[in-house]
Amino acid sequence: MRTMSVIVTVFLLIGSFVFASAPAHAAPKGVVILQYHHVGDDTPRVTSLTADELRAQLQHLEDNNFQVISMPDAVAAIKGKGELPDKAVVLTFDDGWRNVYEQGVPILREFNMPYTIFVNPALMEETPRLYMTWDQLREVAAEGATIANHSNSHDHMTWRRDGESESQWRQRMMNDIEGAQELLEKELGEQPRLFAYPYGEYNPALETILEDLGYIAFGQHSGPWGEHSPLTGVPRFPASGNYASVEGLRAKLTSLPLPVTEVANKNMILDPQETKPKLTATVDSTDDFYRSSMQCFIGGEVVKPEWDGKTFSVQASAAINIGRSRYNCTVPSISAGGRYYWYSQPWVRPNEQGRWPD
Numbered sequence: 253m254r255t256m257s258v259i260v261t262v263f264l265l266i267g268s269f270v271f272a273s274a275p276a277h278a279a280p281k282g283v284v285i286l287q288y289h290h291v292g293d294d295t296p297r298v299t300s301l302t303a304d305e306l307r308a309q310l311q312h313l314e315d316n317n318f319q320v321i322s323m324p325d326a327v328a329a330i331k332g333k334g335e336l337p338d339k340a341v342v343l344t345f346d347d348g349w350r351n352v353y354e355q356g357v358p359i360l361r362e363f364n365m366p367y368t369i370f371v372n373p374a375l376m377e378e379t380p381r382l383y384m385t386w387d388q389l390r391e392v393a394a395e396g397a398t399i400a401n402h403s404n405s406h407d408h409m410t411w412r413r414d415g416e417s418e419s420q421w422r423q424r425m426m427n428d429i430e431g432a433q434e435l436l437e438k439e440l441g442e443q444p445r446l447f448a449y450p451y452g453e454y455n456p457a458l459e460t461i462l463e464d465l466g467y468i469a470f471g472q473h474s475g476p477w478g479e480h481s482p483l484t485g486v487p488r489f490p491a492s493g494n495y496a497s498v499e500g501l502r503a504k505l506t507s508l509p510l511p512v513t514e515v516a517n518k519n520m521i522l523d524p525q526e527t528k529p530k531l532t533a534t535v536d537s538t539d540d541f542y543r544s545s546m547q548c549f550i551g552g553e554v555v556k557p558e559w560d561g562k563t564f565s566v567q568a569s570a571a572i573n574i575g576r577s578r579y580n581c582t583v584p585s586i587s588a589g590g591r592y593y594w595y596s597q598p599w600v601r602p603n604e605q606g607r608w609p610d
């Protein structure tokens with residue numbers, strides 16, 4: 253009996269030693285960015301969460317040792333110029349609505365958590381009653397908030413106007429982005445070059461413009477931000493509307509970046525006849541998950557991807573809807589119990605006229 257328990261003890265010791273000293277399969281670190289728009293109960297539900305829901309989310313972050321860091325700190329860490337804490341979370345608000353100042357900021361102050369607001373300076377000046385004022389933005393910036401660029405116009409940026417050439421479109425985009433940054437800096441002083449795409453929509457030409465202008469650019473497709481995420485297409489988890497509950501956020505907050513290094517289709521904006529887009533992506537390692545356990549969520553459907561070495565592909569079985577949609581793929585980590593790798597591919601299916609709803 254005694255011998256048996258000694259053997260078991262030795263076995264457990266060896267076991268814990270092996271686990272403690274086996275970083276080869278350690279899960280990669282990432283940053284979970286949460287994305288909000290309105291805070292309130294009298295704005296469109298799909299882009300809103302109530303003050304109570306925001307408070308519940310922040311309480312959950314605090315109670316579960318998530319490290320809420322500022323966007324500039326997250327950028328530095330992803331670029332290898334700082335230490336990235338485990339369970340790092342960044343909070344972002346798009347559009348700079350007045351209700352964020354009135355109902356969200358007091359709660360954010362209570363929890364003493366940093367956050368970023370992406371604003372549209374031209375729209376702020378056009379309809380001031382809807383948006384935070386420059387004074388309010390200066391006030392929260394002085395308290396540690398980051399104020400960043402969401403374009404001047406909040407247009408569907410990839411849409412070309414009638415008769416507009418490629419180079420005219422390019423010039424209009426540069427003016428839209430740089431014009432907003434100039435207004436921001438005139439009012440607030442020099443600001444980091446961080447850009448959130450209106451509606452989360454972009455194409456390779458727009459990514460090139462932002463990269464050339466020195467911006468890091470954020471989308472609205474889900475997934476944590478990892479070292480392999482393109483800096484012109486950083487994912488964020490929507491955390492409003494149907495996604496506002498703490499229960500729904502749990503798996504997302506602990507998600508790990510799937511190490512995708514190559515994607516076959518680089519343009520989320522599809523041709524009108526491309527109704528069942530195929531996602532083909534390559535990962536740099538499959539060591540920390542079982543390929544057969546990956547599931548992709550397409551509309552209401554769960555699809556198993558096909559694997560060929562380190563490359564997987566997945567496709568909808570029926571035409572996707574006109575407008576924005578996503579394929580979300582997840583697979584459990586072997587080394588980090590209960591945590592999932594997560595990767596999201598956004599798509600936009602246009603109508604025959606090349607347009608789609610907001």
Ligand SMILES: [Zn+2]
Nearest residue numbers: 346347450451
């Ligand atoms: Zn927006």
